[in-house]
Amino acid sequence: MNYVSAENLTKSYGLKVLFKDISFNINEGDKIAIVAKNGSGKSTLLKILMGKEIADSGSVIINKDIQVVLFDQEIDFEGELNVEEFMMTLDSPPIMALKNYHHALLTENADDMDKALNEMEIHEAWDLENEMSQILTQLKITDLQAKMKNLSGGQIKRVALAKLLVETRAQHRHTLLIMDEPTNHLDVDMVEWLENYLSKAMVTLLLVTHDRYFLDAVCDIIWEMEDQNLYFHNGSYATYLENKIIREENLNSTIDKAQNLYRKELEWMRRQPKARTTKSKSRIDDFYETEKVAKTNTKKEKLELDFEMKRLGNKILELKNINKSFGDKVLLKNFSYQFQRGEKVGIVGKNGAGKSTLLNIIQGFEPYDSGSIETGETIKFGYFSQKGLQYKEEERVIDFIKEIGENFPLANGRTISASQFLRLFLFDDQTQYSPISKLSGGEKRRLHLMYVLYQNPNFLIFDEPTNDLDLPTLTVLENFLLQFQGSLIIVSHDRYFMDRIVDHVLAFEGDGVIKDFVGNFSEYREAKSQDQNKKTQVEVREVPKKTETVSTASVAAAPNTKKKLTFKEQRELEMIDKEIPELEKKRTEILEKLNNETDYEKISVFSADLEKISDRMDELEMRWLELQE
Template sequence: MVSFLQVDSLSKRFGEHLLFENITFSIAQNQKVALIAKNGMGKSTLLRIIFGQETPDTGTVIFRNDVSLGFLEQDPELNPENYVFEEVFNTENTTLKLIKAYEQAVKDNDTSILEELIPQMDALQAWDYDSQIKQILSELKVDKYTQRIKELSGGQKKRVGLAKVLISNPDFLILDEPTNHLDVEMTEWLEDYLDKTKATLLMVTHDRYFLDRVCDKIVEIDDFGIFSYDGNYSYYLEKREERIEARNASIDKAKNLLRTEQEWMRRMPQARSHKAKYRIDNFYKIKEVASQNISEQQLELDIKGQRLGKKILELEHVNKSYGNLSVLKDFTYKFVRGEKIGIIGRNGVGKSTFLDIITRQIEPDSGTIEIGETVVYGYYKQAGITFKEDDRPIDIVKNISEKIDLGNGRIMSASQFLEYFLFPDKLQYSLVAKLSGGERRRLYLLTVLMSNPNFLILDEPTNDLDIMTLNVLEEYLQSFQGCLIIVSHDRFFTDKVVDRVFAFEGDGVVKDFPGNYTQYKNKKEEEELLRKQAEKKIPAAPKPVREKEKVRKLTFKERQEMQQLETDMENLNAEKSKLEDALNSGTLGADELVKSSQRIAEIIDILDEKEMRWLELSEIES
C-alpha cells in the first residue's frame, strides 16, 4: 500500500499541560481512519499540526509530495464578508474557478459569457464535476448564495465549510467532527459519500454509527500510549477490551512479583555484584508497571432526582407559527413518568422551538400547556454555555452548591463531584479559557444535573463530547427515573436511550412513533417503498407457476407500445447527439446555446420515462 502520511514522535504541550507525547502512526492511500481520545487530549490540536496550521514541540509530519489536502475544522475559518457563493468557490482549483464563472453567468442570464464558457467546460470535462458540486451543495442545504457568511448561524457556517472542503475534491480529507450541526438525513448522506469516495480520510467524530460504517482503521490515544486497530468501530471495541484485560493481567502479575522483590530489596544491604545491580534495576521496572491504574477513570452519574407527581406535562391542541412557517399544528400529548422521548427532524423544522414552548420560554399561538407542580426541569441547551473565560470549574460548581445530594444518604463535595466528571484537581482550578470544547460541554452538563431535575431536556448533548463520556451518559439516562426529552442527530445515542420518537416532518406535523430512531427509519423506508410501488404500479413478485397455469404474455397493444418506445428512444438519442455536436461546434448564437441546453435536459427526462416503461414491458416479455 502507498503511504500518504507518516507521523513520527509528535509531542505538544501548552505551558505545563501535556496534550500528547511521542505520537507515531501512518496512513496509507485510500484508508479511512478515525482518531479516538478523551476530551482534553489534543485531538483537534493534532489535526491542526498534521495539516500544518500549528507546529509540534517535537516530531515530524510527512505527506507524499503530490497529495492535495482538505481540512474541516470544528469552527471553520471563513471570510465573514464573503457571500456564500463566493466562499464556497474560493479556491485556486482551475476547474472550480471555471464552474464558478459558468454558474454566475447562468444566474445572471449572461448569454455572451455563456458562449465563451461552454467550450471551456467541454474541454475540461467539467459538466460531471458541476453535477457533483450541485449534489453536495443540495444535500448540505447550502442554498442561500446571496447571504454573507457573517449572517449565518454556527451550524450553517459548518455546512458551508464542509461543502467547501468536499467540492475541492482533495486526495486526503482531514475532518474534525464533521457531523456536528448536520441533521440525520445529511449525516446519512455524508456517511454514504465518504464510504464511496476514493479520498483518503483522517477524522475525529463521536458518531459511532458513522465510525462503524465509514472507517477501516481506528487510532486511539489514551494515558497508556497510542494504539492502532485495523478494522471498524465494532472491531476496535472488541480488541480494545482484549488489550485492557491483557494489560490488567500484566499489572496483577507485576504486583505479585513486586512483593517478592521488595522483600529481597529489604534484605539486600547494597548492590555490589553485577547480578544484584541488574535485579535492582529490574525491581524499579516492575514497580513502575505495578503502580499503573488497573482500571481507567470512569464517569459515573447517579444523581438523586426530585419526586415526580402524577401530573407531569400536558399539551392540548398547541399551535405555533412564525409567519408562513408552521412549527406545531394542533399538537396534543400527555407525558407519563419514565418516558424517554427522542425528537428528530431536519434542521429548521422547530425542534428547539418546541423545547422552549414546553418550558414556557416561548408562548404558543393557541392551545393549553399544563405543567405539574412537582416538575423540575433540567434544560441543557445548544447555546447554553455562558461561563466567563476567567471562571474556574471549582468556583462555578460551588456557586451552585457546596454539596451535592446523590440520594440514599450519600453527599459529595463540589470537588469530589468534579472528579466524577473527569475534572482532576489541576483542571478544577484551571481557567475556563483553557478548557477544550468537550470539557466545557461536560462542565455545562454537570451544572444542569446539579439541580436534581426530574424532567431532563437535552438539546444536542452529544456535540463535542468524547465517546467515553457518551457511553456513561447513556447508561445514566437509561436508568433515569424521571421524564427525558432528547434532541439529537446522534443515531447511536438515540437508539440506545429513547423508547419513543417525535418525528418533526415539517409544516407543523409531528408524528408520534413508539420505538427508537432505527425502528422509525425502517418503518418510513418500508412505507416509502410501498408508496413508490403503488405509484409506478410495479407488479408484486410472481407466484410460482403451476403446471396448468399460463404465463402472462404481452398483449397486441403492449407489443405495439414497446416497438414505438424503441423507435422513440432511437430518435431522441439521435436528436441529443445532434444537439451536443452543435453545442461543441462553437457556431451557435447565444440564444441558440441556451435553447439547445434546455432541450437536452428535456430529452434526458423523456428518455428516463420511456426507458422505465420499456423495462417494465420487457420483464413481461421475458
C-alpha cells in the same frame, strides 16, 4: 502510496502531556477514525498534520504529491461574500474553468465562450459543476445569493462542508481529507447522505466523530488515543471495544506478575550488602524496571452518575391542542400529548421544523398561539441546550458550580462536595481552579452537562446533547439515562444514541404535523420508509399505461430548441447534442471489445467504463428533456 509518516511525536501544554512518542502512517485509501476522551489531543494532532501546531519533538513527513484538506469546527470566511462566491474561492483548474464559463455567460462574448467551453472540457468541469449542485442540494443549501454573514451557525457549517467536498473532488492531486466532527449541525437525512458519499468515495480520510453508526459505515481503521499512547484497531467500533478490553486485561495480568516478582526482589534488595558485584548491579537494574511496572496505576477515573432525584408527583406534563406559527409557517397544529413518569421521548424532524420551539414552549421560554399546558407542581426541568454555557469570561470552574450549591445529594442519602462532583466529571484539581474560558469545546459541553444534573432535575430536556461530547462520556451518559427514573425528552440527530435511549418518537413531518410513534428511532425510520414505498407503488400504478419515451437516437437528432431558452441553457443544450453521439460511439466500441475479450481483469475494466457511460447518457437524456419542456 504513503501519504503521511509520523515518528515519535510528543506534545504537551504546560504540565499536561497529550501524547508521547507516538508513530503512525497514513496510506492511500485509508479511512481512519480517531477515538479518545476530550482533552486527549485529537484536535491538536489534526492541527499538527495541517501545520497549524508544532509538536514538541518528533517528525511528520507529508508526501509532496498530496494535498491536505481540513474541515474544522471553526470556519473562516469573508462575510460580504455570498454562498456562490464563497464556493468559488477554491484554487483549482476545474474551479477556474467554471469561473471563466460563468463570466462568459454574463458578457455573452463569443470568443470568451469558445475559450471557456474548451477549458470546461479539458478540466472536466461539467462533471464538477453537476456534483457541486448535487452536494449543495443534499445539504439543503438553496439560496446561493445569501450573504455568508447572514447565515446561521449551522448553515455556515453546511456551506463549509459542501466547499470541502467540492475541493476534494476538484483537486487533481491526491488528497488527504481531515474532518473534525462533520455530522454536527446536520439532520439525519444529511448525515445518511454524507455517510453514503464518503463510504463510496475514493478518498483517504482521517476523521473525528462521536456518531458510532457514521463511524462504522465510513471507517475501517480506528486509532485510540489513551494514556499518552496511540493504539491501532482494524474493524468496527465493536471490534475496538473488544480489543481495548483484551489489552487492559493483559496489562493487569502483566502488573500482577510484576507485583509478585517485586515482592520477592524487594526482600533480596533489603538483604544485600552495600558493596555489590557487577552481577548484582544488573539484578538491581531489573528490580527497578519491575518496580516501575508493578506500580503502574490502571485505575481509570470514570464518570459515574448516581443521584437522588427529586420526587415526581402524579401530574407530569400535559399539552392540549397547542398551536404555534411564525407568519405563514405553521410549526405546531393542534398538538396534544401527555408525558408519563419514566417516559423517554425522542423528537426528530428536519432543521427548522419546530423541535426547539416545542422545547421552549414546554419550559415557558416562548409563548404559544393557542391551547393549554398543565405542568405538575413537583416538576423541575433540567435543560441541556445547544447554546452552551453562559458564564463570565474569567469565572473559575469550581466557583461556577458552587453558585448552585456547596454539596450534591447522592442516591444513598449521602452528599458530596462540588469539588468531588467535578472529579466525577473528570475535572482534576488543576482544571477546577482554571477559568472556564480556557476549557476545550468538549470540556465546556461536559461542564454544561454537569451543571444541568447538579441542579437535580426530575424532567430532563436534551437538545443535541451528543455534539462535542467524547465517546467515553457519551457511553456513561447513555447508561445513566437508561436508569433515570424521571421523564426525558431528547432532540438528537445521533441515531445510535437515540436507539439506545428512547422508547417513543415524536416526528415533526412539516406543516405543524407531529406523528406519534411507539418504538426507537431506527424502528420509526423503517416504518417511515415502508410507508413511502407503499405510496410510491400507488403512484406508479396510477400512471397511464401509454407513456412517451425518447430514444437516444431521437435525442441526438432533435432540434436544439423549440422554446425560448436563456443563453446558458442554449449552450448547454448544444453541448448535450454534441456529447450524446460521442458517448454512443464509445459505448459501441466498448461493447465490441467486451464481445471479443476473455481476460477477466480487462472485462472488469470495460464493464466499469460501460456503466459510467450509461449513467452519463441517462443523466444527459433527462436534462435534455428538462430543457425541451
